[in-house]
Amino acid sequence: xxxxxxxxxxxxxxxxxxxxxxxxxxxxxxxxxxxxxxxxxxxxxxxxxxxxxxxxxxxxxxxxxxxxxxxxxxxxxxxxxxxxxxxxxxxxxxxxxxxxxxxxxxxxxxxxxxxxxxxxxxxxxxxxxxxxxxxxxxxxxxxxxxxxxxxxxxxxxxxxxxxxxxxxxxxxxxxxxxxxxxxxxxxxxxxxxxxxxxxxxxxxxxxxxxxxxxxxxxxxxxxxxxxxxxxxxxxxxxxxxxxxxxxxxxxxxxxxxxxxxxxxxxxxxxxxxxxxxxxxxxxxxxxxxxxxxxxxxxxxxxxxxxxxxxxxxxxxxxxxxxxxxxxxxxxxxxxxxxxxxxxxxxxxxxxxxxxxxxxxxxxxxxxxxxxxxxxxxxxxxxxx
Amino acid sequence: xxxxxxxxxxxxxxxxxxxxxxxxxxxxxxxxxxxxxxxxxxxxxxxxxxxxxxxxxxxxxxxxxxxxxxxxxxxxxxxxxxxxxxxxxxxxxxxxxxxxxxxxxxxxxxxxxxxxxxxxxxxxxxxxxxxxxxxxxxxxxxxxxxxxxxxxxxxxxxxxxxxxxxxxxxxxxxxxxxxxxxxxxxxxxxxxxxxxxxxxxxxxxxxxxxxxxxxxxxxxxxxxxxxxxxxxxxxxxxxxxxxxxxxxxxxxxxxxxxxxxxxxxxxxxxxxxxxxxxxxxxxxxxxxxxxxxxxxxxxxxxxxxxxxxxxxxxxxxxxxxx
Numbered sequence: 001x002x003x004x005x006x007x008x009x010x011x012x013x014x015x016x017x018x019x020x021x022x023x024x025x026x027x028x029x030x031x032x033x034x035x036x037x038x039x040x041x042x043x044x045x046x047x048x049x050x051x052x053x054x055x056x057x058x059x060x061x062x063x064x065x066x067x068x069x070x071x072x073x074x075x076x077x078x079x080x081x082x083x084x085x086x087x088x089x090x091x092x093x094x095x096x097x098x099x100x101x102x103x104x105x106x107x108x109x110x111x112x113x114x115x116x117x118x119x120x121x122x123x124x125x126x127x128x129x130x131x132x133x134x135x136x137x138x139x140x141x142x143x144x145x146x147x148x149x150x151x152x153x154x155x156x157x158x159x160x161x162x163x164x165x166x167x168x169x170x171x172x173x174x175x176x177x178x179x180x181x182x183x184x185x186x187x188x189x190x191x192x193x194x195x196x197x198x199x200x201x202x203x204x205x206x207x208x209x210x211x212x213x214x215x216x217x218x219x220x221x222x223x224x225x226x227x228x229x230x231x232x233x234x235x236x237x238x239x240x241x242x243x244x245x246x247x248x249x250x251x252x253x254x255x256x257x258x259x260x261x262x263x264x265x266x267x268x269x270x271x272x273x274x275x276x277x278x279x280x281x282x283x284x285x286x287x288x289x290x291x292x293x294x295x296x297x298x299x300x301x302x303x304x305x306x307x308x309x310x311x312x313x314x315x316x317x318x319x320x321x322x323x324x325x326x327x328x329x330x331x332x333x334x335x336x337x338x339x340x341x342x343x344x345x346x347x348x349x350x351x352x353x354x355x356x357x358x359x360x361x362x363x364x365x366x367x368x369x370x371x372x373x374x375x376x377x378x379x380x381x382x383x384x
Numbered sequence: 385x386x387x388x389x390x391x392x393x394x395x396x397x398x399x400x401x402x403x404x405x406x407x408x409x410x411x412x413x414x415x416x417x418x419x420x421x422x423x424x425x426x427x428x429x430x431x432x433x434x435x436x437x438x439x440x441x442x443x444x445x446x447x448x449x450x451x452x453x454x455x456x457x458x459x460x461x462x463x464x465x466x467x468x469x470x471x472x473x474x475x476x477x478x479x480x481x482x483x484x485x486x487x488x489x490x491x492x493x494x495x496x497x498x499x500x501x502x503x504x505x506x507x508x509x510x511x512x513x514x515x516x517x518x519x520x521x522x523x524x525x526x527x528x529x530x531x532x533x534x535x536x537x538x539x540x541x542x543x544x545x546x547x548x549x550x551x552x553x554x555x556x557x558x559x560x561x562x563x564x565x566x567x568x569x570x571x572x573x574x575x576x577x578x579x580x581x582x583x584x585x586x587x588x589x590x591x592x593x594x595x596x597x598x599x600x601x602x603x604x605x606x607x608x609x610x611x612x613x614x615x616x617x618x619x620x621x622x623x624x625x626x627x628x629x630x631x632x633x634x635x636x637x638x639x640x641x642x643x644x645x646x647x648x649x650x651x652x653x654x655x656x657x658x659x660x661x662x663x664x665x666x667x668x669x670x671x672x673x674x675x676x677x678x679x680x681x682x683x684x685x686x687x688x689x690x691x692x693x694x695x696x697x698x699x700x701x702x703x704x705x706x
Contacts, residue, residue: 065521329611
């Protein structure tokens, strides 16, 4: 059933092909629950509010001038997949049809199935899972989205710069929350922050569970400089600021949040990027949109660097061509785990409060590598 | 102590007075004030502000001596008569104008329109758009050849310099330069176009004869990493021997020997050194610092900063009227 539709999509994609067009396929989940209207409308920080294709398309469109000048071309087809198996099949089909690169906005396990099924470079647009940069890393896998650890490090650095060192940690009930809390604890340890207490929370109105659900009860009984809330869902975290017993800021998944992008970022030509995005999509550009845009820009960069291809040349160019993400520096992929090194923005949702790495922090080779897994840790064993 | 201090002040004032600074005014545009800051070039003190259009950016002297400021949020230029210190008129410049250059007779304005990705030719008298040329996204620097026949526009997104034939309003060549090209200068003999590359820590040198890149200068600052060196502003002496390039986040200005294509001096200035302007005697270089909200005056002969003067918020460009 699926095959004819796929063939049609691929035929359409190849129709306007140039002499050497870098073909890429974007794999997305069919019926994406993250983008259901009621959820997307809430626009929790760090969550997507629209399809990944928007950012990719903007990058390719605005790269047209550069592509034309280099007599190069980029064509991206989007392919939804309803399951892990479907994603793998779509990846194989794309490879067979001549795709040079896969762009992936899929759950972690689906993403790994896709990477292992093909021999192409895979750009991870949206998954921040640390394991994809560590034990489950792959040599051909590149990450545009900052990892959980990068975001936790960015926030920890910011707290250090404010001298808010005593933290109350509130952790949600999902497995993702548990994993992310461990990442947060490690970042806190790295930067000398102290968790005065760590408490689980739950979304509930049940009076028998009020110790777990009531912000006042959860934030009582300890002294702290800030509350760090780990809430992958977002609803509880949003309700927490200004409802703590002590008049202290909330950070983490609400209050002050570390993200790859915010539409209110004012420096380095960022407003032009956000404005272009909002003009066509009628929504503010989020971190997910920025990562997707950067994936598109990486494709354009590779196509311009190797206008004639072939696929192997593009794969090489992709790994080493710096990309300009309007955050003040040209960004490159880390050689040890394929993560795009980048500045992170600290936002309260209204504007951008500060940036990380914080000023004055030192690093032996690149200060951006103070965010996330660094080379000497050798967490990723896949040779590149 | 007190008398010593007084003597020192008297001495400093005497030195300042004899420092051969011609009497005049430096006009500084800033993005967040809707006003120009006026600095007395002799005392190096702020002597006032002048209200102008919204989000003033590129500022340039017109052939008739008036000042023109491009205002991105007003979609217009403000024309100011320095003799009276008053705005004479406004000229519409299309959407989101950033930088511009003027025809030698001052009758045509060539402007980069950021959001549209366009270079527009505007009739300075009527404000009518004469031509619009599609260019890469986020066009920035605009520079006209001395004969007025060729227009160069940089695109930050496409990393290209667009070479536009003014007569036909067509792009005749796209020159691939470094990442995020910003501002340009043309050597007085007209043979070389120098382009700053903000994300490449370099200047690309383009031959104006065949529009090929014939050289580049890479900047290095002790204690700063390549990614912190972000060249933006550039200007040259009238004899074409020296260029001055601001190095952005590296907080320095580089003095460059133009024929030798070598950096001779590095001068520490303010944060995110942006646009640079020479005075008429080419004795002082004025450097606008975008992130420390000030302007640094550099003694060119000594290659030393003399003074930093607080100006408006997010200062952008500067013109000296003597």
